[in-house]
Amino acid sequence: MLTDKRILLVIGGGIAAFKSLELIRRLRERGAWVTPVLTKAGEEFVTPLSVSSLAGEKVYRDLFDLTDEAEMGHIQLSRSADLIVVAPTTADLMAKMAHGLANDLASTLLLATDTQVLAAPAMNVRMWEHSATRRNAAILRDDGVAFVGPNDGAMACGEYGLGRMSEPLEIITAIESELADGPLTGRRILVTSGPTHEPIDPVRYLANRSSGKQGSAIARALAIMGAEVIFVTGPANATRPEGVHLVEVETAAQMMDAVKSVLPVDAAIFAAAVADWCVTSPSDSKMKKDSGKIPSMTFAENPDILASVSQMGDGRPALVVGFAAETDEVVANATAKRLRKGCDWIVANDVNLETGIMGGCENAVTLISDDGLESWPRMGKDAVAQQLAARIAAALN
Template identity: 45%
Template sequence: MSELAGQRILLGVSGGIAAYKAADLVRRLQDAGAEVRVVMTEGAQQFVTATTFQALSGHPVRTSLWDAAAEAAMGHIELARWATRILIAPASADVLARLAHGFANDLLSTLCLASEAPVVVVPAMNRVMWAHAATRANLATLVARGVTVLGPGEGDQACGEVGAGRMLEPLQIVQALASASRPSLLSGRQVLISAGPTFEDLDPVRFLGNRSSGKMGFALAAVAAAMGARVTLVAGPVSLATPPGVQRVDVRRAAQMRDAVLAALPGQDVYIGAAAVADYAPVETQPQKIKKTGETLAVQLVRTPDILAEVAAHAARPHLVVGFAAETNDLDTYARDKLRRKGLDLIAANDVSAQGIGFESEDNALAVFDAERRFDIPRGTKTAVAGALLALIAERLGTRA
């Protein structure tokens, strides 16, 4: 049975060309067992008619806070109490701004303020609007309040430009919602996750680093918390908001990450090493900026601590130790070797040379290995992929209980 079976989802559709995808989303949600009712903004009605959503959902579509018949019995309050989840897809830049600032001058924004149901937004807008500082600030405000943000994806846009801002496909949205609807899978479990890069300083202004954004590790932390786990997140230097309910420890260097992980290790059920830890660090960090004085510069490097191997061999070893392997070739060979060599229970490998997944992207795809088998998690948002990996981890924990 789907995790969405029996859920009452209030689907808010805002203005934008992606509104046409919301019609398919209604069907996908119903196929997953959810009951769906639709609220449309005035802008959404310029792209898709209310009749379409009424026919698909089987319920009247609400479009106005000033519907005399519905509001005779305070219909917006009734609808706000009915929903077990509010999903806004597409969520325009305007809607995100309204929610962030607590406006209540149309039906959708009023429902969000009047409901205690969790809110999920699926942004869709032009790439420049998505990157604008105002949009980023509004998103940060919403995430800090516990709103879940799915996407956006990247690709061709209706305006003819290419970039981030596309609404996720309906099936991706349903998968992500299902992953976040598994609160019992990790209930009571303690999960320790490391995420992001490490920066190894050469001098006060330069460092050795890598392209890890931390998004995969933060997605794992967010979904694990939604599944009921007590999550500790050891984060390298990234500019990402702390997921709701997650305890965060910020570090910069590999040695600091190692110390923070080992300090948090006792009592953990799972350790997931999603961080891209530097393999080498400078032997010495110069106290002053290194000046350009010659044609070449030699820097002596020393290996950093092997956090994964140390956790796997530790006296306080968790029940499951899960590693990540970012590879550009021979993925199976290198992943299986790392699994065996470091004494891991599972390893999640991804091909970071593939376009649109891995580093600095919103999507991912994983090949997960244990000592005997390979499990493939197909391409999806990092939230959806995190849910699939954590479901596999929860299943493995169950067999070891």
């Protein structure tokens, strides 16, 4: 898909610049030509020699290099590519791009180009969440700049959160989607995520543990592949993915209603940790603790969203994927759940506390289908999402 495609790669100044070397290698493997532009700050993290050696091309660095201006000026350089990729896109580069600054080669060619731009942000979580950065990102999206990432995870600065640059293979997928119709273009896919909160009184609720990170990563990966993604999420901690239709809910009943309202879809991925029970008559005021008295509550089963959609007649999605978070006999229990619910695939994982998977940034899953079992090695949740999205694309095409 990338054979003879010309990629202009702008490498910004951040520790994530080391990933740009792997990105160049992966692009060259796929037959793409890579013309690198290295910022002054980028040179603090990767050398021009290493970049040039991997790209097999001259590295462009200086706006006022008269030789370069004679051979290939910044105007021609900015328009000779099929796609411009900025990786890493630092907060500084984003600000320059959003406000039309042009004080170095990278910012000047980005201002002069009429070529599609793909940005891969990388910065500290507080910088990414700052209102100025959010405004700049919104401006760039309105201007037509495409984004891949950032992802959740540990950072070189020692903090944790959203701001890590996407992995090279994830950026490759985004590049392929930008240069051609993505493998899921035209497909409408539902993803549920996060927990549900079932009220006991105004300050207490029942819930399953769920950060929502895996569901968010799946929605993001599907959107990168070109799908129209409807993302129905309970009150999760995970940052909501960009480029999706977001539906926020709280209870299982609300999630069921939201799912019904968006059908039909081509595929439905149920990654949400829906509470099994709810209190039939939650109190309108806070229940007080009376010494020696245990409050009495009556419970009812919540709607089984996965089974309801899996067992639909007309209008059933072509592919229904469930999740099974288990602590004992993981594969056996997940296999039984797939048969009981009637879904096509089930993604099983071990969520014992010692695994660190619940709320963590990694997962180790087994994909169960009519074809049997397939255990994937432990990897980041974004990588799991990318692999699952690729399988969904293959199944639907």
